[in-house]
Amino acid sequence: MAKRTKKRGINFVAILFALVLGACAGFACLTYFTLPETEELYVGEELFYSQNETSVSADPIAFNNEQFSVHFLELGNKYTGDCTYIKFGDVDILIDCGSKSNSVATVSNYLNQYVTDNTLEYVIVTHAHTDHYAGFAATKNSIFDLYDCPFIIDFGAGTNKSSTDKTYANYIKNRDKEINNLNAEYFDASTVEKGTPKIIKINAHLQFEILYNDFAATHSASSENDYSVCTLFTFDNKQFLFTGDLENEKGGEEKLVENNKSIQNLESIELFKAGHHGSKTSTSDILLKNIHPKRVCVCCCAGSSEYTKEINNQFPTKAFIDRVTKYTTEIYVTTLCVDYKDNQFSSFNGNIVVFATLNVEKVNVVCSHDSTPLTQTDWYLNRAWGTKEN
């Protein structure tokens, strides 16, 4: 009798377990199938965390192993900075982690939705400015402390920073500790030779090329921006370009095109991360006419007086927008400055996710806050262009 009761108990538990499992699988399928296939890909805020929270919902977009995604992250503060996360299957890549060391909490909350093994297979640090590398240079709980980073690529000798610079010294200390502890691979992007691109093949569908940057190779830049590590990702037959804060004021972008066949005369690329946060001195005509981007994403706190009071020159600048819109009106911006002095900011498009699927032509964009492209927003249309802030 006791045996029968036990048996019934097991059956009941088994049925209950099966029901729960079925419901979960159903929900997972629903989430998976509705997102990528729908024309209207707007995803409401509920799937993400809003700007001033550090907690995240348990429902990130469910990417499958055939989907390649690029995420431009908000940083949890009013400061402009870059952080780009790239995912394909169980390969996780991080390019930069600005803007301040306290951004790490916001960034890691986001990453932990997707990184299942606590490993960032590739980490790329473009240049030695805090709005790009603060998260790696933090004295405690840096990205290197929180994740295993078995392959690190950075600007290396391409910098004018010296070991007396505290943030730089911290960065080098943290990086070298990670290299020693994990026996991690390290590549100094300033050693890429002209005419011999460094190509890292991740698998049959994904690779990236570290482009030759003349300023970096010759250690001749006056601004750290021009030392930026530039990478061209190729997924399937689609291309995605990241140039950090490289500028064209001293011909950096022009030389980049001139020295790298892989970005010359392209019919179109799927995505370009706006150079230097949409500054007027980057994303030049010479670069745009060679790459013809279908969409451009800007990592910045839009309309902030952090660097200037001239409204036209605040990120994203008027000159940048005017140049890009000759090629595409698909411009997205992460964060919006509400009141710089009062420390107020909110999401603009929010976290921007651009994703492609193997053997599918269409590339999709999903934003956590609002998917309206920049030039259609009230912010852009009502902006007091040509004036100066008090």
Ligand SMILES: [Zn+2]
């Ligand atoms: Zn920057």
